[in-house]
Amino acid sequence: MTPSEVSAPVMVEEVAAKPPAAPALREVKPRRVNLALQGGGTHGAFTWGALDRLLEEESIDFDGLSGTSAGAINGAVLALGLLEGGREGAKAALDRFWRALGAKFAVSPLRSTPFEKALWGWDLTYSFAYNAFDTATRMLSPYQFNPFPMEFNPLRKALEQSLDLERLRADRSAMRLYISATNVRTGKPRVFNRAEITVDALLASACLPNIFKAVEIDGEAYWDGGYLGNPALWPLYHDRPASDIIIVQLNPLIRPEVPTTSSDIMNRLNEITFNASLMSEMRAIDFVQRMLESGRLEQPRYRRIYLHAIEDEARMRAFKLSTKFNGDWDFLSTLRDYGREAADKFLREDASRLGRESTLDIQRYL
Numbered sequence: 001m002t003p004s005e006v007s008a009p010v011m012v013e014e015v016a017a018k019p020p021a022a023p024a025l026r027e028v029k030p031r032r033v034n035l036a037l038q039g040g041g042t043h044g045a046f047t048w049g050a051l052d053r054l055l056e057e058e059s060i061d062f063d064g065l066s067g068t069s070a071g072a073i074n075g076a077v078l079a080l081g082l083l084e085g086g087r088e089g090a091k092a093a094l095d096r097f098w099r100a101l102g103a104k105f106a107v108s109p110l111r112s113t114p115f116e117k118a119l120w121g122w123d124l125t126y127s128f129a130y131n132a133f134d135t136a137t138r139m140l141s142p143y144q145f146n147p148f149p150m151e152f153n154p155l156r157k158a159l160e161q162s163l164d165l166e167r168l169r170a171d172r173s174a175m176r177l178y179i180s181a182t183n184v185r186t187g188k189p190r191v192f193n194r195a196e197i198t199v200d201a202l203l204a205s206a207c208l209p210n211i212f213k214a215v216e217i218d219g220e221a222y223w224d225g226g227y228l229g230n231p232a233l234w235p236l237y238h239d240r241p242a243s244d245i246i247i248v249q250l251n252p253l254i255r256p257e258v259p260t261t262s263s264d265i266m267n268r269l270n271e272i273t274f275n276a277s278l279m280s281e282m283r284a285i286d287f288v289q290r291m292l293e294s295g296r297l298e299q300p301r302y303r304r305i306y307l308h309a310i311e312d313e314a315r316m317r318a319f320k321l322s323t324k325f326n327g328d329w330d331f332l333s334t335l336r337d338y339g340r341e342a343a344d345k346f347l348r349e350d351a352s353r354l355g356r357e358s359t360l361d362i363q364r365y366l
Contacts, residue, residue, distance in 0.1 A: 039069025041324030049339025105327020
């Protein structure tokens with residue numbers, strides 16, 4: 001046997017024992033997005049559900065958040081939860097906050113009686129307690145109800161007990177956070193950034209003037225931020241962060257029917273009022289984007305913004321103004337589920353286009 005005949009099989013075995021190396025997998029970074037959260041009373045439970053579903057999607061990361069009223073509170077809970085325990089911490093914090101809120105509403109004088117709930121479901125429009133409350137707030141201001149320098153806002157205690165805002169303000173690793181309120185004297189919007197967010201700022205953002213006294217901060221009086229920014233979008237692109245903005249929309253834009261009853265007229269006026277500022281900003285963004293596309297504006301001074309929406313107008317249209325005061329746990333749970341489903345639909349159908357194009361039909365806002 002020649003040396004070549006002995007060595008050949010050995011060489012074959014050595015080659016066979018070393019399979020080709022697998023190609024290295026490229027790590028895909030999560031797509032960073034901004035969140036814009038509308039206000040809408042207890043309808044904010046819809047936003048809770050949407051955030052709960054988005055937190056499960058590791059292909060998406062959060063850069064900044066702008067919120068108003070319930071959107072502001074959801075945003076603060078989310079940001080602090082992420083600081084304290086990452087995604088799971090944020091999910092737990094949102095769940096804990098809304099369960100605590102539901103427990104407080106369970107003893108609220110505004111809740112429906114079992115008989116009223118059996119007749120009208122979650123709608124409080126014909127509830128005796130709600131009608132008494134609504135009539136009283138139309139006849140008397142919160143200053144007439146309470147002429148003393150004391151505050152009767154149960155939300156303050158809930159926020160103080162559940163949110164460590166000092167940590168949120170101090171930790172620079174926290175997400176960018178913007179909270180909108182309306183300056184009563186000047187009629188201008190005030191946007192509080194993360195370093196300025198206090199319980200007072202959150203209460204100011206959710207201060208309905210026919211129910212609560214204006215919230216005083218540094219000598220200025222503030223009402224609900226929804227009048228001038230529901231939510232404010234400009235802080236999210238002013239600092240040149242992520243180019244995608246996902247709006248979690250609570251207030252329906254369109255209602256095919258003309259309202260004829262007093263309660264339906266008030267409901268529609270509320271929706272139009274609290275959508276007006278958002279629609280105005282949409283027009284401005286659309287104008288800039290069209291100028292960029294035509295080459296009449298140049299980057300990087302101006303840049304592309306991609307707009308997206310998580311919404312379920314068909315379902316949210318069914319809820320009247322009174323339901324924004326309904327904290328029944330079954331109702332909150334249903335809204336949470338609707339929000340999760342809407343976010344899941346967005347992730348299935350539109351998330352692949354993040355960073356490339358808008359998926360929101362901006363013509364609906366123009």
